[in-house]
Amino acid sequence: xxxxxxxxxxxxxxxxxxxxxxxxxxxxxxxxxxxxxxxxxxxxxxxxxxxxxxxxxxxxxxxxxxxxxxxxxxxxxxxxxxxxxxxxxxxxxxxxxxxx
Numbered sequence: 001x002x003x004x005x006x007x008x009x010x011x012x013x014x015x016x017x018x019x020x021x022x023x024x025x026x027x028x029x030x031x032x033x034x035x036x037x038x039x040x041x042x043x044x045x046x047x048x049x050x051x052x053x054x055x056x057x058x059x060x061x062x063x064x065x066x067x068x069x070x071x072x073x074x075x076x077x078x079x080x081x082x083x084x085x086x087x088x089x090x091x092x093x094x095x096x097x098x099x100x
Contacts, residue, residue, distance in 0.1 A: 006031065006082065008092065013099045014064030022063050023096055025080060027056035034060060036081035039096070041066075042074060064098050073098050 012023045025034055037050035039062055047066040052059025064071055075097050083089045 006092075008078070008080075008094050009096060010094060011097045011099060012064070014070070015100050022061040023076075023078070023098075024061040025055055025082070030084050030086075031055045031082055032085050033083045034080055035083060036079070036091075038079045040077045040079070041071070042076070047071060047076065071098065073100050 006028055007026055009020075009023060009026075012020045014021045023039070025031075025037065033053040034050065034055050035053050037048075037060055038046060039048040041047050048062040050060045054060065075095050077093065078096050079091070079093050081089060081091050
């Protein structure tokens with residue numbers, strides 16, 4: 001599977017306007033599961049770990065909070081392990097910006 005066909009969001013704004021309020025990997029017909037999805041702050045601290053391997057599920061969506069508090073705007077590093085329907089698995093790393 002060519003990863004260039006998978007949309008990896010790089011900006012979100014958890015401000016309650018119901019538009020881009022959560023960061024997640026959207027479902028794609030070629031993705032069977034996402035066994036690992038983690039988000040780190042600029043110091044390398046883990047701020048989010050997915051709890052559900054199904055793409056687009058509520059457990060795979062980060063709402064911009066850490067320890068029940070909103071995080072400050074900034075750039076976060078995302079790491080995901082993506083399993084495809086053809087049996088291949090790829091690890092991807094990208095940056096996402098949280099804006100308010």
